Amino acid sequence: KNAPVTPAFTASAELAADLQRALVDITALSLVGKQVHWNVVGPNFRDLHLNLDEVVDIAREGSDELAERMRAINAYPDGRPAVAEQPSVPEAPEAGVITADAVDYIVSAINAVTTTLREIHGAVDEADPSSSGILEDYTQRLEQQSWFLSAQNYSA
Numbered sequence: 001k002n003a004p005v006t007p008a009f010t011a012s013a014e015l016a017a018d019l020q021r022a023l024v025d026i027t028a029l030s031l032v033g034k035q036v037h038w039n040v041v042g043p044n045f046r047d048l049h050l051n052l053d054e055v056v057d058i059a060r061e062g063s064d065e066l067a068e069r070m071r072a073i074n075a076y077p078d079g080r081p082a083v084a085e086q087p088s089v090p091e092a093p094e095a096g097v098i099t100a101d102a103v104d105y106i107v108s109a110i111n112a113v114t115t116t117l118r119e120i121h122g123a124v125d126e127a128d129p130s131s132s133g134i135l136e137d138y139t140q141r142l143e144q145q146s147w148f149l150s151a152q153n154y155s156a
């Protein structure tokens with residue numbers, strides 16, 4: 001009598017696994033982004049410190065949007081710490097990190113996430129174009145941040 005109504009569309013196991021993979025990576029990006037944000041030092045500190053918060057905000061929005069999409073299509077997102085220990089994102093520096101190295105690190109972390117989003121995009125798009133739109137949005141936003149950040153270490 002009070003049972004929840006089943007969604008009109010239910011994710012396949014493969015679709016749920018692909019979205020979970022994206023969720024783990026984008027959640028990891030928010031964590032490592034804050035780690036670097038707290039520990040960055042050196043030239044151009046303030047600009048990089050603030051830019052890292054932009055990356056973290058995008059990642060946090062993305063993780064929430066992915067998790068909520070998973071629930072909307074009857075899949076269960078898993079954001080527990082043990083699960084999040086399996087991302088594609090490289091391990092963050094533990095302590096102080098000079099700005100140029102922080103830029104290189106966060107760009108590599110962003111690129112790891114966008115690589116995952118691009119790798120799963122085709123299968124997700126085939127299974128559920130509505131979910132693939134989320135991947136496209138966050139790929140675009142994160143690639144833009146990668147470009148903004150990497151330009152800081154450019155030398156002719």
